[in-house]
Amino acid sequence: MTVSPSTMAAVRLSGAVPKAEYLLTVEGVRKEFPGVVALDDVSFRLKRGTVHALVGENGAGKSTLMKILAGIYTPDKGDVKFKGVDIQLKSPLDALENGIAMIHQELNLMPLMTVAENIWIRREPLTRFGFVDHGEMNRKTADLFKRLNIALDPQSEVRDLSIANRQMVEIAKAVSYESDVLIMDEPTSALTEREVSHLFTIIRDLRSQGIGIVYITHKMNELFEIADEFSVFRDGKYIGTHASTDATRDDIIKMMVGREITQMFPKEEVPIGDVVLSVKDLCLKDVFHDVSFDVRAGEILGVAGLVGSGRSNVAETLFGVTPATFGSIRINGKPVTIASPTEAIRHRMAFLTEDRKDTGCLLILDVLENMQIAVLQDKFVNMGFVEQKALSAQCEEMARKLRVKTPNLAERIENLSGGNQQKALIGRWLLTEPRILILDEPTRGIDVGAKAEIHRLVTELARDGVAVIMISSEMPEVLGMSDRVMVMHEGRVTGFLNRAEATQVKVMELAAR
Template identity: 85%
Template structure:
């Protein structure tokens, strides 16, 4: 018999909880969405004081299960047990009251509130007159930060924090609930190596306190550094659980994708043609300066650099999102003032932005609407009317070619996995038949199988003569896919490396100048 959230919270508070083998366990979980079985008879078990990595391709069901454990979704079938007691979670608040906290990949802080206000929202300490006691709230926040070795002013507004510090505030907020279970969804996707090291120190400290941590990541090196165990899901099914010391990287990939991935970076030597894009002394005041480079037909120019180096800003300037303040851009041998994305598209440029949810996908629209948006032009318009059947046919063909996992083109993009959302965006731009393709973090937050597919698509486009600019924070991707690498540091180009001479050490030396 399941225990209600309020009853379970009372039991938890009293400490009268059975001594169970697992801190958290789920059995036989099933969850369906229209046209999709997201989870099918799934099991998962978390031990106290361990870090348990959850692995799988996008669409494998990881996020769906975590949202069930966080009270966001309710399962169609199956049981959830916390310390041996069956529970039913009807809302995120139920989950928090039962000691289950989730830190989402898309951070959910309120930017115009202070750090302390974000952490203690709805639980603010009050004076005897019923007003918020800001002094006590600050003291509680400072005490919490000392425990976690976090150096952030509790009274600063969140909008002034870096992404890394916002992540730390989210972690502190979750810990403030005295959570027994902490779920982290891609917590290092936007962090530098130094920030990742700090995060891991916090995770180890929490683990030593007996907290069970569920860690979702696509980064294999993180798995072997921080996780005690890992579980693999594939196509909504549970595949298996192993200690991280018992397997190799290849074993994990094989479990995740159900096949061997023999070539993660399928780079081909293709003929390099004439210069298509030439950038001279490009500047954006206060952001980057004197950026100059050429890209040729068929060439993949990798752009490397640490967070804050200005890589993404250069890409946005090239596409006219934030036009440069000075400098020149030549396309196909002629100077062009790319002062808007419309001008860029008219000149056969395409731009896959860094954040697919914020600046890429139109989440509430369906797959067809997302794909067609860049090609609603004369080619598919006659006498002022859109040729729906013609454009639908090319979108259907592109979705099939890219192997987008969706019931049909009418499925809302927000219901797709991250990897499939990325494929929809790539499909959108491939339909424009670009000659210059700018990719900003094209494989961030997607699984190894989807990464390999996207890499193959990039190589295929280069083979047809497209000039590719690929910005990436993942060193193996930059080294494995690029013909040349341009390295940036604090808004400046610090050097270029040919494929044959490029190494991780040489790139990092230029990135840290």
């Protein structure tokens, strides 16, 4: 017998639901999209009071399954049980009323509303006259934040918060539903180490209260630190579940990709040529100051620093997104003024931005349109007409090279997994044949297999003489891929480290000055 969401919610509130060992049980679930089988006979079980990590390459089906559990998608086949009872979740509201909450990787808050308004939307406390009781709502929010040890003002507007603090608001909102199941999709992708530590403290506290947490991650160190067990998906199929203490990092990677990855950072010693990009005393008012550095042909310059150090702002200024207020830029020894991205592209610069959703992908367009947009200025254009056949062939070849998982290039890019969106964006810029490539968090939200492919690609580009600037918050990536590391703190360059001398301790000493 399948119980309706409203009936199940009523039973849950009454306390009549028996304490089954498993909060969630998924059996034989299948989900198809046009041209793609996203899930094929998948099973999954979540115990109460545990953290269960879900891992797999991008496109493996992790997010699709979680969206089924969150009521966003309906399975074509299979059963979902909540506390031992069959349920059908037809909307996210159904899931929330049953005690299943999901925190998405791309946050879904309303920026012009306050923190409290975002948390209690549709559930606002009312006065006896039927108006929203803002005082009570702010008090309830303050109590919730005290419980979670979150230091935020309930009356702050979301648009004024950092990404990390927005993440905390999303967590508080999910907890406010008194959820039995909490699904977290890449929750640490934009957090500093200190913020990750705070998040893990919250997760452990929720686990101790009997809440079951599904934790989607691509970071192996997080899996071993926070998860009790993990399940691996590959190509839409369930591969297996193990206790996190029973497997090594290499075991998990092999299960994820079906092969061994022998070299995560395939850095090669390649000839370093002449200076391609020279930056002198670059400033952007109230953001960063006196930034100077050179990048040579074939060199990978890693840029490290804590969140807020100004790394991304420097990249945006180099690419003309926010033109500099002072300083000089030289390309191949010649002074240039870059006041727009169009001018940057003409100087054979390319820039992969940090946020693929807001500043990278054109979500309502298809993969082909997203990949070809950067080369439509002059390349593949003849007498004002686009040579579409040749351009499409180049995009197809690039998509194959980067292993972009999509039914075809006519698929809307918003339907791709985050990692495949990222690979499509990298393909966009490689089609321009850049001589200067700026990569801001190039492997954020990407699985280990795809990371190795991108690292290998960056190495090949350096071998071909491209000057690469790579900004990353992942220390192993910076240390493993860079010829030199430039470290920033609060808008200033605090030092440079050669590959041979760069260590995590030395980088952090410069980053925390």
